[in-house]
């Protein structure tokens with residue numbers, strides 16, 4: 142089989158034809174970097190036995206501009222996102238699958254860079270990519286690369302974590318500063334250079350979750366506040382559990398640079414995306430111990446209790462402002478947009 | 483960030499609020515119009531209403547550039563995209579504003595119109611440079627704050643002799659709108675929180691005539707929450723003393739005469755438009771600018787023969803009255819039922835600086851509380 146010219150080559154329609162060119166692409170880029178026993182068998186599926194417990198499955202499509210950003214790229218993000226979605230059920234993630242939609246003309250070198258980063262993220266997380274698929278679409282019909290990843294995991298018996306379990310009186314914890322990912326992405330978009338050093342927080346949170354569950358098996362809800370940010374996640378949880386939520390602005394960890402960038406652009410950090418943070422709702426009596434345990438984990442060093450669950454048939458999220466007033470933290474309508482004036 | 487935190491100190495806010503409560507006379511009303519949407523936003527976002535005594539009330543004004551653009555101008559832009567092979571560049575807020583018959587730029591984009599979101603006039607210019615084979619039109623809106631950047635871009639395009647770039651100019655001016663509201667006398671206004679960002683350009687003195695003629699005090703107020711509270715205190719004091727002058731709270735950025743360089747840039751490229759229609763305020767004389775004949779090649783209205791399209795606002799929407807300070811958003815029959823931020827019927831529900839959107843997001847809680 143002919144070798145790929147990774148340095149200068151581009152994705153061509155033939156790479157998605159299922160023929161020899163496809164096989165070469167898969168061999169030289171995907172199999173080479175993901176390298177694991179199940180994938181290397183070369184079947185159209187991965188066969189494995191599962192330990193006892195309940196199974197969790199989650200899938201997520203990744204579409205992002207720019208593909209490479211401070212602190213990560215679409216590859217590592219596609220691993221972290223799905224590992225986290227699985228982990229937020231309290232599960233141990235086991236395996237991942239990945240589907241690539243590539244646009245004709247996309248540089249092979251960029252593809253390899255993405256796959257290397259993806260492979261590293263999956264190896265670091267200990268969750269291998271064991272099966273996948275590649276398709277090529279004509280130039281102009283894709284945005285370079287779209288990646289869809291699916292993850293499976295196992296929830297140990299006795300753990301029951303779900304968005305509808307929050308109870309009045311429970312404490313609400315976030316695992317660290319919010320808004321880093323969204324601001325890192327914005328800062329690398331064309332036309333919006335505002336000179337920050339903020340990097341995306343993209344990270345796999347399953348080891349943090351494992352330690353949290355070990356300390357506080359009674360955790361009721363876990364969720365990663367990705368698109369829509371902390372505000373959206375809290376609204377989702379309030380609605381699912383039919384409760385109100387009350388938070389304190391002064392308790393929410395936000396980096397000064399993120400605050401500053403948000404001010405500049407007229408954005409609210411509560412709505413900015415995160416890729417390496419989680420929100421946890423836990424019975425109040427467990428909160429102190431849990432927080433102490435989280436502080437010991439590198440991804441939970443800046444964890445903080447930001448508020449509590451209350452009774453409210455209207456399911457509102459209300460924030461006491463640093464200012465002494467209060468405001469509703471509502472669902473976002475449409476996209477959050479930089480202001481005009 | 484020190485720069486921001488200084489203007490958000492809760493203790494200082496409590497202190498100022500206490501002074502306002504002490505000094506506001508219980509037997510009178512202080513109806514304060516915040517002209518700008520930026521103030522509306524700050525008032526709700528920081529819960530400033532909670533800190534005010536009951537007789538100090540905020541009345542929302544017309545100062546949101548997205549809200550005051552009439553539907554007909556948006557329809558004209560949609561027509562432009564659909565009948566000509568152009569790339570239309572616009573600020574994102576504008577995308578969702580209802581035009582006539584439930585249409586919007588967002589819907590026109592979904593139908594295949596090449597409509598692109600930009601963050602600045604400069605972005606639009608860059609798109610024109612990168613797409614020489616297409617006509618690129620920048621849908622310019624905003625008060626005096628955004629007018630100088632549009633002027634600068636027009637000058638650059640002119641110097642570069644770009645033949646595929648033009649501007650659909652919808653820039654409006656604040657003092658005429660304020661004059662109009664005061665002269666109409668429909669809204670009872672005891673004081674005005676004056677525009678801050680706009681005043682950095684045109685200066686605080688631009689409002690002196692408003693104060694003199696209508697005997698109403700005005701304080702140029704910054705958008706940070708402490709700015710707003712301090713300005714309220716300044717207004718309460720003026721009202722108590724029976725004064726009516728322009729005061730400047732936002733001295734860190736605003737001078738009496740404003741930014742002369744920006745003013746001369748605007749004057750070089752723009753001239754006053756004899757008449758311009760505002761959503762809610764109707765057709766106001768000398769309240770907007772148009773592109774001077776020296777730059778006529780870059781005027782999209784001329785290049786494409788764009789015509790004004792008369793469109794009625796959606797039935798039941800009281801945006802016009804809200805923008806004139808006559809009604810609160812929750813007095814609209816559609817508020818929160820037929821009209822929500824997800825499915826806005828009027829412009830005031832679209833922009834995050836619109837009074838209806840602010841009321842909807844932050845005000846529902848207050849309404850629920852007061853019922854409880």
Ligand code: SF4
Pocket residue numbers: 798799800801804811814815816817818821822826827828829830831838
């Ligand atoms: S609530 Fe909606 S329909 Fe009513 S005035 Fe506001 S924008 Fe118009």
